[in-house]
Amino acid sequence: MPPRRLLVLVLLGFASGLPLFLTGSTLKAWMTDEGLSLGTIGxxxxxxxxxxxxxxxxxxLDRYALPGLGRRRGWMFSMQALMAGALILLALSQPKLGLARVAALAxxxxxxxxTFDIAVDAWRAEALDQKHLGLGNSIHITAYRVAMLVSGGLAMILAQVMGWRSTYxxxxxxxxxxxxGTxxxxxxxxxxxxxxxxxxxxxxPLEDLLKRSGIVYLFAFTIFFKLGDWLAEAMTxxxxxxxxxxxxxxxxxxxxxxAMVAIILGGLIGGWMLMRMSLRKALWICGFVQASSILGFWSISLLGRHLALLVAANSLENLAYGMGSTALVALLMGSCNRSYTGTQYALFSALTALPRTLFAGMTGFMADWYGWKLYFPVCAAAAIPGLLLLLLYDRWGLAEPEASAETGEIRPT
Incomplete structure (x- = not known):
C-alpha cells in the first residue's frame, strides 16, 4: 500500500473516531463532574x-456532490468544518446551567x-481494492480507536489539569x-x-439487499453483535x-x-485472524472475547478500587474492541455493492449503532435498579443473542467475494 494512502487512512480514521466520546463517555464525565443525575446522564x-x-x-450523499473536491471528499471536508464549529460552541457551554444548549450542540x-462517516466509509470502500480492503479496514479501525482514546483518556487528563472548556x-x-487527510x-x-x-x-441499495437470501440474519447479527459492549460502555x-x-x-x-497499546494490538490481531482463518471463525472468537471483556468491570465492582484491576479491565476492553470491530467491518463492507456503497454501509453501521442509541439511553436507570455488581453481568448476557446467530451462519447466504468479469467490480455472491 502506498505511504500516502496509508497516511490518509490513519488521518481519516482518527477524524471519524474523535467525536464519538466527545458526545459519549467524555461528555458524561463532564456531566458527572457537574453533579447531574444518573438518569439524566443516561x-x-x-x-x-x-x-x-x-x-x-x-x-x-451517494447521488449529489458538493463543488470542488469531488463527491466523497467534498462532503468529508465540509462536515469536518462543521464538526469543529460544534465542538467550539460546546466548549463554551455549561451542562448544569444550559442543559438544552449542550444537548442541541451534542x-x-x-x-x-x-454524515462524515457516510462519506469516509464509502470513500474507503471505493479507494481500496479487494487485496488491501482488510488491511485498510484494520488501519482505519485502529486509528479510529486511538482517536477515541485521545478524546477519552487524554481528554480526561486535560480536563483534570486545564478544565473542560480548554479540553473541548x-x-x-x-x-x-x-x-x-481529506x-x-x-x-x-x-x-x-x-x-x-x-x-x-x-x-x-434496498432492492439489492432485500433480494439476497439470508439478509434478515445478517441484519439481526449486525444489531446484536456489539449489544453487550454498547450497554457496558454507556455507564463505564x-x-x-x-x-x-x-x-x-x-x-x-x-x-x-x-489501552492505547491494547487497541493497536487488537486491530493487528483482528487483521491477522482474517488472513489466517475463515470470517465465521474470526467472528466466533471475537464475539467471545468481547463478552468476556465486559466482566473485567464486573470484577472491579466486586473487588473494589484497585488500579491494577482498572488497567486489566480497560486493556481487555480495548483489545476486544479492536478485534471485534475489525472482523465486523470486514463482514459488512464485504457485503456492500460498490454501486451503492454509501447507503448500504450506512445502513449496516446504523444497525450496529442502534443498540447504543435505543437501549443505552435507559442504562442510567438500569444501573440504579440493578446496582453495579449486577449491571455488568446483565450487559455480558446481552452479548449472547449475537453469538447464537452465528450458529445460523450457513443460512446467511454469504460467500467469498468474486470479481465480475465484465466490470471488475467486487460483489458478494
Missing part, C-alpha cells in the same frame, strides 16, 4: 441517534459526524488533522459513478468515577497508555 445517550438514522440521508455534532477547544483543533485523499468519482437519479439512489465512566471513586487523572492515564 438519557444523553439519545444524542447519538443520528449514527443510527444516517441511512435516511445517505442516498443524498446532537449537531453527532449529525455532522454521522483542543479537541476542536484536532479535527484539523482529519481535514489534512485534502490528501484521492478522488474516487471515477471508481463508482453516482446513481442516475435520487429514486435509484434510494430504491437501488459514571461507574468508574462515581461508583468506584477513580479520578479523571487515573482513568485518563490508563486509557492513554495501556
Amino acid at each position: 438519557l444523553f445517550s439519545f444524542v447519538t441517534l443520528p449514527y443510527s438514522l444516517k441511512v435516511f440521508w445517505a442516498p443524498f 446532537l449537531a455534532l453527532t449529525i455532522t459526524s454521522a 477547544l483542543l479537541m476542536a483543533a484536532c479535527t484539523g488533522l482529519g481535514m489534512v 485534502w490528501l485523499a484521492v478522488n474516487t468519482d471515477s471508481v463508482a459513478k453516482a446513481p442516475r437519479s435520487m429514486k435509484v439512489a434510494i430504491s437501488g 465512566m459514571p461507574f468508574l468515577m462515581r461508583g468506584m471513586g477513580f479520578t479523571k487523572l487515573q482513568i485518563g492515564t490508563v486509557q492513554k497508555t495501556t
